[in-house]
Amino acid sequence: MSPRGVAIPxxxxxxxxxxxxxxxxxxxxxLTGRAITTEAGCAKGLLNTHFAGLDEFIAELCLDRFARTARAAGELPARAGKDTxxxxxxSVALVLLDSAGPAAASLALTRPAAFLRVREALEGGAPGFAAVEEAVAAYLRAEQRLGRLAPDADTGAIALALVGTVHHLLMTGWSGAPDPRTQAERLVAMLAGAVGPVR
Known part of the structure; x- marks a missing residue:
């Protein structure tokens, strides 16, 4: 437990x-403020020192994890011409599946104030699934320029299919559901087979 008055990095x-x-x-x-601070090994009031309450905390957690996932996906266009x-x-589907953002988003849906804050931030341009979708489309366009993807492949539709399906898998991934990674692998194989010459 961190002593009172000692800064926590x-x-x-x-x-x-x-x-x-x-x-x-x-x-x-x-998920309560007390459970979070106990797990973090810090003073009980620390969460309320940095956030206006649990709703704000949940919204900020969701937005932070969305941004982190979008940053990881943003590196995908640089992969053009490498691997298959x-x-x-x-790789980007697995980054999405491993992200905690959707779990936090599901939680935010049950808390109207948190949900409103997340929605307003996304509408205001905060990175989320739309940013991931654009990164995938940009990657596919780069592959088209290299001749590794059919020139008439609909890069926007492929990106939407991938990100939308992974989003669905995340939101329906309860206990006993099929392994989402296996389903993502099947989807990617189908998409890759449908877009022309893939090397």
Missing amino acids: DVRERLFAAAEQVLAREGPGG IAENLL
């Missing part, structure tokens, strides 16, 4: 990581 990330651990272990019902198109598409 990167406190936001520490609290966000603790919240993810609580969510993974106990589900949305177990299927491998590169699968």
Whole structure:
């Protein structure tokens, strides 16, 4: 436990990581300010020192994880010409599947104030699934320029199919559901087979 008055480096990330651990272990019902700070090993009031309450915390967690995922996807266009198109598409699908943003977003949907804050931020240009979709489309256009993807392939539709399907898998990934990674692999194989010459 951090002593009172001692600064905690990167406190936001520490609290966000603790919240993810609580969510993974106990589900949305177990996510309280006290559970988060206990998991983080810090003073009980620390969350309210940095956030206006649990709703703001949940919204900021969701937006932070969306931004982190969008940054990772933004590196995809630089992969053009490397590995196979299927491998590169699968890599971004797995980044999305491993992201905690959708779990936080599902939680935000149950808390109107948090949901409103997330929606307003996304409408205002905060990175989210739209940014990931554009990164995938930009990557595919780069592959077209290299001749590794059919010139008439609809890059926007492929990106939408990939990101939309992964979003669906995330939102329906309850216990007992099929492994989303296997389904993502099947989707990528189908997309890669439908877009022309893939090397």
